[in-house]
Amino acid sequence: MRLLADDMKRYLKIYFIFVKNSFQLFLSHRFNFLMGITANIIWTISQLISLRFLFDKISTFQGWSFQDLILLLAFGQIYVYTSVLIYDSNISDLPKKIISGAFDRMLTKPINIKFLSSFETVAIAQFIPMITTVTPLLLYGLAGRHSLTLASLLFAFLFIILGNIAFYLLTLALIGLTFFVENALSIKDFITQRTSDLSRIPTDYFPKAIRYIITYAIPLAFVTYYPALVIRGRVDPILPLTSLLLLTILFYYLGHVIWQKGLKNYSGVG
Numbered sequence: 001m002r003l004l005a006d007d008m009k010r011y012l013k014i015y016f017i018f019v020k021n022s023f024q025l026f027l028s029h030r031f032n033f034l035m036g037i038t039a040n041i042i043w044t045i046s047q048l049i050s051l052r053f054l055f056d057k058i059s060t061f062q063g064w065s066f067q068d069l070i071l072l073l074a075f076g077q078i079y080v081y082t083s084v085l086i087y088d089s090n091i092s093d094l095p096k097k098i099i100s101g102a103f104d105r106m107l108t109k110p111i112n113i114k115f116l117s118s119f120e121t122v123a124i125a126q127f128i129p130m131i132t133t134v135t136p137l138l139l140y141g142l143a144g145r146h147s148l149t150l151a152s153l154l155f156a157f158l159f160i161i162l163g164n165i166a167f168y169l170l171t172l173a174l175i176g177l178t179f180f181v182e183n184a185l186s187i188k189d190f191i192t193q194r195t196s197d198l199s200r201i202p203t204d205y206f207p208k209a210i211r212y213i214i215t216y217a218i219p220l221a222f223v224t225y226y227p228a229l230v231i232r233g234r235v236d237p238i239l240p241l242t243s244l245l246l247l248t249i250l251f252y253y254l255g256h257v258i259w260q261k262g263l264k265n266y267s268g269v270g
Contacts, residue, residue, distance in 0.1 A: 011115060019122050026124040040129040044137070047073060047200070062205050069200070071141025071231060074134055075160065075224040076199030081130035082164050083171070083192070087118045091175045095185050098178060104268050114172060114259060147233030155237040156227035159244065163223035166248040167192060170219065173255035179262025191218055199224040219247055 048070075055066045064072070094117055097103040106116050142148060171192050177184035195218055203211050203225040215221040222244045229235040 011112075014111065014115075015119055018119055019124075022122040022124050025121070036125055037129050037132060040133050044133050062202050064202050067141055067143075068228065068232060069202075070137055072202065072224055072228045073200050074137035074141050075227050076196060077130070077134050077137065078160060079164060079167065079199065079220075079223040080196055081126055081134065083167060085123045085126040085130065087168055088171065088193075089123055090118055090120050091171055092185060092189070094175050095178050101268075113263070114255075117175075118168070118172060142231065145231065148231060152230050152233065155241070156230045158241060159222055159227040159230065159237070162241070162244050162248060163219055163226075166219045166244060166251055167223065169248060169251035169255050173251060173258050176255060176258035176262050179258075179266055195220060202228075216243070216247060219244065222247075 051066060051069055051073075054061065059065075061069065094103070097106065097117075103117075107113060109116060171188060174188040174191060175184060177187065181187075195214065198206075198214055199220055203214060203221045206214070211221070215225075222240070226235065226237070226240050226244075230237050
């Protein structure tokens, strides 16, 4: 137990070094940061206008009100920003690092290679756009709800945290296919990023086959749909949370096997 605690302290210290280095890099690219904020504000406004036009014609969408869909949009943006902020750019760079030889140098460092491949840089520039985009959506989506309780907020938070961990582990497993196939990055991007557009639509709108895919093959519903259902008081969270926990464990072992076999067969850029 003490050894585990020491390892955790060590990796936290390393991660804070990564954050510090990323912040220094961010300071030298402040113009890109301002452009990113502008682009995200425009995107958010466009989404709100689209939803407003829709609800000018109808009162509810599959039983979901305008406020419910704003909440769904907020949870979807939490997933997108969290992945980009913490790990996605690092993982997406893995094929380039393998080709350039940078991955070979990473293998010589006394750090877990999956940790280094995932968290070497932090997209600091995404932090404030995340706050400015998600906060107003979340406040509007939560305002005035009679079903809102501390318990429902905590369960929704658990779904978001565990769902994002599941997505990270799935992303890590998919990019591990780079050791075996050339287009692993395209597969990863399609499954974990392109499908994020579906997060703005209630899962119960889709046919049953699609619902199963975006719940149990791609855990999209667990980071958007189920937190929203919990806030609305429409679901008992225990069973879906248990399913999400099992799915997270499955993705962990899937990624472990893929990376173990990939690293065993990896012979270097030469």
